[in-house]
Amino acid sequence: xxxxxxxxxxxxxxxxxRATLSCRASxxxxxxxxxxxxxPGQAPRLLIYSASIRATGIPARxxxxxxxxDFTLTISSxxxxxxxxxxxxxxxxxxxxTFGQGTKxxxx
Amino acid sequence: xLQLQESGPGLVKPSETLSLTCTVSGGSMSSxxxxxxxxxQPPGKGxxxxxxxxYNGSAYYNPSLKSRITASVDTSKNxxxxxxxxxxxxxxxxxxxxxxxxxxxxxxxxxxxxTVSS
Numbered sequence: 001x002x003x004x005x006x007x008x009x010x011x012x013x014x015x016x017x018r019a020t021l022s023c024r025a026s027x028x029x030x031x032x033x034x035x036x037x038x039x040p041g042q043a044p045r046l047l048i049y050s051a052s053i054r055a056t057g058i059p060a061r062x063x064x065x066x067x068x069x070d071f072t073l074t075i076s077s078x079x080x081x082x083x084x085x086x087x088x089x090x091x092x093x094x095x096x097x098t099f100g101q102g103t104k105x106x107x108x
Numbered sequence: 109x110l111q112l113q114e115s116g117p118g119l120v121k122p123s124e125t126l127s128l129t130c131t132v133s134g135g136s137m138s139s140x141x142x143x144x145x146x147x148x149q150p151p152g153k154g155x156x157x158x159x160x161x162x163y164n165g166s167a168y169y170n171p172s173l174k175s176r177i178t179a180s181v182d183t184s185k186n187x188x189x190x191x192x193x194x195x196x197x198x199x200x201x202x203x204x205x206x207x208x209x210x211x212x213x214x215x216x217x218x219x220x221x222x223t224v225s226s
Contacts, residue, residue: 043216
């Protein structure tokens with residue numbers, strides 16, 4: 001099973017500022033990585049797949065990068081709805097599809 | 109717009125079987141590209157993929173749960189179901205149903221909290 005590790009656990013950012021989240025896989029996964037956002041009390045929503053492709057309806061302020069074992073999600077200018085928990089998920093080796101433990105983006 | 113809705117008991121006793129159903133509306137389940145599955149989230153914790161199945165019975169399960177989990181799909185009712193046997197307090201979680209297309213889970217239910225307690 002591929003283990004996904006996210007950092008930091010919590011990121012404090014002011015509205016309008018940039019946030020960069022990291023995700024590391026326990027082995028190389030190519031670009032087989034997705035990102036999700038989960039707002040409080042809601043289900044996760046797919047943001048990014050193939051490491052850098054935005055899902056349908058996702059605004060351009062979200063960008064993904066990386067390949068191999070190290071990946072980033074950047075939110076260029078944080079909006080109120082972006083204060084949430086973000087999860088990465090690998091799909092290079094399955095089952096199981098595995099998620100990171102999450103990064104909480106909170107208001108500074 | 110595709111919608112998924114979980115249903116089932118909110119409380120299950122230890123050692124019993126947890127049973128949940130997800131009803132799909134606004135779209136068809138009958139494509140080999142779609143896998144219908146379950147992801148759970150213990151309170152305050154992260155996401156765990158449990159298993160998924162497509163309409164013709166091709167299924168994948170998390171090896172950590174494989175001896176306890178059964179998934180099924182009923183396209184005539186536009187529903188799919190989960191059974192998890194021999195539950196313990198560690199199975200207390202919000203259970204989400206979700207559609208997977210290829211890599212990723214693009215539609216999710218709102219989630220249902222299942223508590224395992226006597």
